[in-house]
Amino acid sequence: MCSQASIPHKFTLAVSAAIILSSSVFIFSASAAAETKTVTASIEPEIVVTEHRARINDNKINYQAIAGETILEDSKGLPLASIFSISYLRTDVKDVTKRPVTFIFNGGPGSASLWLHMGLFGPKRVVVPGDATDDGAAPYPLVENEYSMLDESDLIFIDPVGTGFSRALGDNKGADFWGVTEDAKSIAEFMRRWLIEHGRWNSLKYLAGESYGTTRAAALVDELQGGWTDISINGVMLISSILDFSHARYQPGNNQPYIGFLPTMAATAFYHNKVSAVDKAMGLEAFIDAARQFAITDYALALLQGNRLDSATYQNIRTQLARFTGLSENYLDRVNLRVSASRYSKQLLRDQDLTIGRLDSRYKGVDYDSGGERTDNDPSGYGIDGAYTAAIHDYVYKDLGIKMTRPFNVLSYEVNRGWNWNVSGKQMHYVNVAPMLGRAQRENKDLRIFVANGYFDFATPFFATENTFADNGIDNSRVSMHYYAAGHMMYIEPDSLAQLAKDIRHFYHPEKR
Incomplete structure (x- = not known):
């Protein structure tokens, strides 16, 4: 259930140059800076705050939804990009500092976060046929999500540059952010600013990604934990995982x-x-x-x-x-x-x-x-995309009160085709970010990994994932593998959704195992 309160709230978030300027693509010429200065003055990021109530996991909870843009800037205050996110913060708890925060994204690369948002984690979900039949045409059922993780953790859904409403600004190009390393840097900086803005630096922190979002999660952990300004992660949830692309690239001589x-x-x-x-x-x-x-x-x-x-x-x-x-x-x-x-x-x-x-x-x-x-x-794909696309548009405009009219990119082929697969400047024939998770575990004794696999998933097959986790320096005593009789988005199948939600809840509470 959603209240009618809608409070427009606008502000600009400055971004430290420490991470962003590590890549030459963010360096402006004098003429570009002068030209972009005009653009800066006209940018007024819209952030809409709404108050809600819901019944989740048999509990009535109150929460706040914060939907809108975060403007990433360079050291001169010039805009780099606008990242759209939706944060859900529970408001009926006494001490929010003891409450986890979970940063959530999908994959593609080039996909917005609507799939995990409207299918699993968020407070509302769209219902599609669970028996693998086509979703047809609107109207689609959009219901209160009793399986949402909002009772366990505050949730932040992130749309990387080029997806959802997120975009490059000024003279910057979307391609400046489209790559394994570039993407991880921009999302890491968004997270750093979010933690400061909301006073949650000392909260438990989780990442949840699906498909290429699992690749992003591994690269992001490396970016977050790889320096002295360390943002240590408590847990990573990999839903339909792909970390080592040698297991998914057919080529003569590669039998993986x-x-x-x-x-x-x-x-x-x-x-x-x-x-x-x-x-x-x-x-x-x-x-x-x-x-x-x-x-x-x-x-x-x-x-x-x-x-x-x-x-x-x-x-x-x-x-x-x-x-x-x-x-x-x-x-x-x-x-x-x-x-x-x-x-x-x-x-x-x-x-x-x-x-x-x-x-x-x-x-x-x-x-x-x-x-x-x-x-x-x-x-x-065409069996579910109509429902999810309609659901996210209907939801952000009606329930959350967003007024943006520019196109919402559900899945951008431009981003996908323009992706830079080099990792930290090194050309890799097959991208493999799995060793990053192994190193992250060695340098963080509390980092645990949750892996969800669909038996009928031909995009990220479960046995390839098992083979990846059998190697790459990963401590499997801190990895929990789970399987579901469904596909890539296993949460569209009712029994799998219920079991997946139960498994994730257990992951939030390792002390109860």
């Missing part, structure tokens, strides 16, 4: 994706009844575990041997691969025992003239024709 994606193919074949009756009787998790063991042992060794594989072993691997993927041995012959996720999405249900989803392989789609190599589009 074929190994990492296989158990997801097994889960998908099981769901769509493409496995034998004997395997079906095993149950989903037992069948997945059998696929894990095959993938990391016989299959991995066979891929490593390449054309040195003898005929009998090749035939055995092909038979087992057919068992776990639901594909014919004839097809597996033609692809040399290597099935990419994109091919699999088109091939598994080709006999039914159907495709399966990438974000969630429970979804089925229909292409223009059934003869192609790849799907026309992702049915698990």
Whole structure:
């Protein structure tokens, strides 16, 4: 339930140059500075404060929503960027300093934070069909979110530059902020200013990211904890994690994706009844575990041997691969025992003239024709995007009272295509930020990691995540792995949402374990 109080409140947040000026892209020429000075005077960031009540986790709570812009500035007071965020602060607690704060973002790169906001963490959520059918057209149910984490922690949803309402200002370009390192620096500076502004520097601090947001979280922890102005993090929540991109980039000579994606193919074949009756009787998790063991042992060794594989072993691997993927041995012959996720999405249900989803392989789609190599589009993407897009627009304008009329970027392809994948100035063929989490743990004894995996996720497959966490110097005694019978956004499935919320609540309370 939302009250009608709406209090416009405007102010400019100055930003320290200590972090931002570490990159040459933020240095202005004299002429640019003079030109931008005019722009500075006209910028009046809108911040709207509203008061609300809600029932969350069987508790009635009062909270304040603060929605609006933070202007990042350089040392001369010239604007760099406007970052839009929505903060939820509980107002019926006696001592807020003992209350955690959780900074939340999605991925892409190029995505706004609406998915975790309107699907899991926020006080309102949009309801989409949980049975992997299309969301259709408006109206969509927007309901009070009993699973919100607002009873456990204050929540800050961040839209990085180029997403949501966030944008570069003055002579700066969005590309100045689009990169693994550039992005982490700007978000770290936003967080530093937020902690100062709200007097929460000594509060417990958590990060929560989804998809590329998990990559961002690792790079952000490194940025926050890597210097003497240390912002130590208590916990990181990785939802549909991807930290080492060698597990997701198909290229001749790189066999990691074929190994990492296989158990997801097994889960998908099981769901769509493409496995034998004997395997079906095993149950989903037992069948997945059998696929894990095959993938990391016989299959991995066979891929490593390449054309040195003898005929009998090749035939055995092909038979087992057919068992776990639901594909014919004839097809597996033609692809040399290597099935990419994109091919699999088109091939598994080709006999039914159907495709399966990438974000969630429970979804089925229909292409223009059934003869192609790849799907026309992702049915698990267009199956939910209408609802989430409508929900965030309706919510920020009606419930929060935002008056901005510039476009809200749900997912920007411009940001995605313009992303700088170099890490700290070093060119990396495959980005791997997992060692940053290992180092962060070694330098912070309290840092814990929560990982949520969807069995039907072809964007960030769970076994690839397991393989990443088996290496990279990560202390797995401080890592909790969780699995859900859903896809990339596992919270769209009702049972998975309830379990995920329960698991995250436990993560906030390690003392109770």
